[in-house]
Amino acid sequence: MANREHLSEILDRILSGSQTEEDIAQLRRSLSADNLQIASQLGRYNVNIGEGKEIHIGDRIYQGADAETIKEALQAILQEIQLSVKQSKPVFWQYRHTLRGHTDSINAVAITSDSKTLISTSDDKTIKVWNLNPPKLLSTLPKQKDELLCVAIANNNQTLVSGDKEGNVQIWNLQTGDLITTLPKIHKRLIHSIAISPDGKTFATGSANKTIQIWNINPLERLYLTPKQEAQINVVKIAFDSQTLISGDDQGTIKIWNLLTRELLNTLLNGHERSINCLALSQDGKMFATGSSDKIIKIWNLQTGALLQTLNQEGGSEEEGNTPINAIAFCPNSQIIVSGSEGNKFGFGKTRIYFGGSIRIWNIKTGTLLQTRSKAHTSPINSLAISSDGQVLVTASKAGSMIIWQRAQT
Template sequence: MMADNSNQPREYDAVLGGQSQIPIAAAVLGGIAGVKQRLHSPSIEPRMAAVKDAPKYGEAGLNLAIEALLDPAPEVQRVAYLVLRQRTEPLVGQALKDFVPYKLFDCIRTVKTGTNVAISPGGERTASLHGKIIRICDLETGERLYTVDKYPQAKESFVLCQESEVFVRSRNTPKHRAIDIWQGGELLHTSLGHEAEITTIVISPDSQVIASGSADTTIKIWNLETGKLICTFGSLLTWKAHKAGISSLAFSPIAQTLASSSSDGTIKLWNLRSRECSQTIKGYANCLAFSPDGQTLAAGGWDRNIKLRQLSNPDNPIILAGHFNSINAIAFSPDGATVVSASADGNVKFWNASTGEHFHTLSGHQNSVTCLCFSSDGETLISGSLDKTVKIWGVH
């Protein structure tokens, strides 16, 4: 039996000779040498076809596909990424780890929703208001999981847990400020305590507690399972408490620190174990996000900028400028190398977290983008907007 040789023609190869044009999808005689030849073509189509053929030639072919990730044409990079994403070889895994696919992101799918859109961490579920009904839906299938009635004449906002059907709602009426905890359409608890409008609510990454911020200047920590109040930051007995209403909250990845921003012009870090303010940073922000390692805090504001602060040196932030309106939401990629911002200008922008360089903009929403998150694997980004849509972005 003849030994396998990657330089020998295969059944899908085209043989050079005569005047016939080489089919775009065919490899030329000589196997991998023909793939190399087409990868140097001045035309994009032969290079794209060559990348698709390259894995047929073993490790040497995979190396060519990896090299194509650096092709000057985004179309060729996209084909290379999609081809390699299906592979399990270690050399491919390392190459994809070093590659930034977000510059190739485009809209994969648009889902019609209602107002007050919320997206669960990881992007599996959405909640949105449709008239007098709040619908909680599976984003992948579109299935309506359950519904919750809107509270009459209340201003409401929603958050969702990552891995369960828990839905948390803040509701503000002239007489009451409450937090409702639902699971699978059943109301489990109603928590009362704030003396003015609840302006922001977040669930800890471990789904153990809820943090709520209010115009009454306080931050309250609640047990998610029981709905009971654990502690309050901002009472008269709290040292270094905020002096004005709370604008935004964010938990660190391991849920040991809570960041808060206030209209008093400060951002504070709260140690949830000692229940003390561990750090105060000067600055305004209406959205906050921690990096996956918990060492960087991103803050977006009405000034249209995002500030990336190393918490060990918060006085020298990296400033990300480029939006035309206020920043509504920020997310870090799972590897922490990329920051994504959503703005009232309707755009979503990608930034290098180390250098602050802007490298991609997604323009598809027709109104302010209010929320966003990455899928757990980082391969898609999900954004929600006042245009009553949720968009899924990725490489396709």
């Protein structure tokens, strides 16, 4: 029987879709053991039995279940794996490593412009700084008073701006790890999103209080507060000209603003039928993409506001990944976009099973779905980021783990 560390590595590979035939055989042997040695795994797949007999397998929670139920659940996972192995599809991203360190939901991730460093923010009130190659934790910035919901990194890789649940903004020196200043309660409610302009001169905040603020970084001063909008602002991005701001709100409306004149240039009413959860800009600055709770991704022309493409998951079940879109990113120098989904939960009473979000790879020119990694995490995918060199994809989960994916050579 393989040792616990080895089995943990096997489960990492299996749940990320990078398993070998020997991995599957090893899992089957573990499942057939009467003493359920698989239940002693460390890390993501650690099994804990609480006082109420709820059982946690990594990010999955089984309430009111006994050991035999857990064994059956693991066998069901194995059956899923064997089914997926039979499907031969091109691989665009391969599992590389799992990062653990946060103790609560990871709400946002960002990668520095040199593709070397990853930043993560969490409900555990910390910001962590990670090295991507080799993958390891470099530092944890001073703990804050409130849950940290969003983060942005300036292109100079020195200025870091974060926002929290109580409407506070923190400005950090990423090189030293020092907190430069805190802007207390600039919004009356939580800050969903922060964006720094590519020229590094300004940043924007979008809040649940239905307003957007624009700030000058040096000297630090507020330049503009938008009138109160119709719905809470879920996401803001600043285009590569550092003059155009795009916002998405809780009612599915997209707005495009001129930061210099403060003029509202375009309003795309009913851009989505439900909340806009994420927004990404193409590298050439001509397009942007929005992902929504309506389970659809749309590609837009930034200049005209015209709808260019609709990436529709309709037709798949929730278990197959057809759930709200929480995160999207364009892959640099390509026609590829990557999305991360919410995942789902089902059950009733004390018995509830939580399944994680899926990663989907799309060709935005043809609208073709190129690759799906169902349940890439065993909890919802809250955020994702792609390095500027296009080689690394990082996905972050509600359970507090992150996965590093490497771009496949093929």
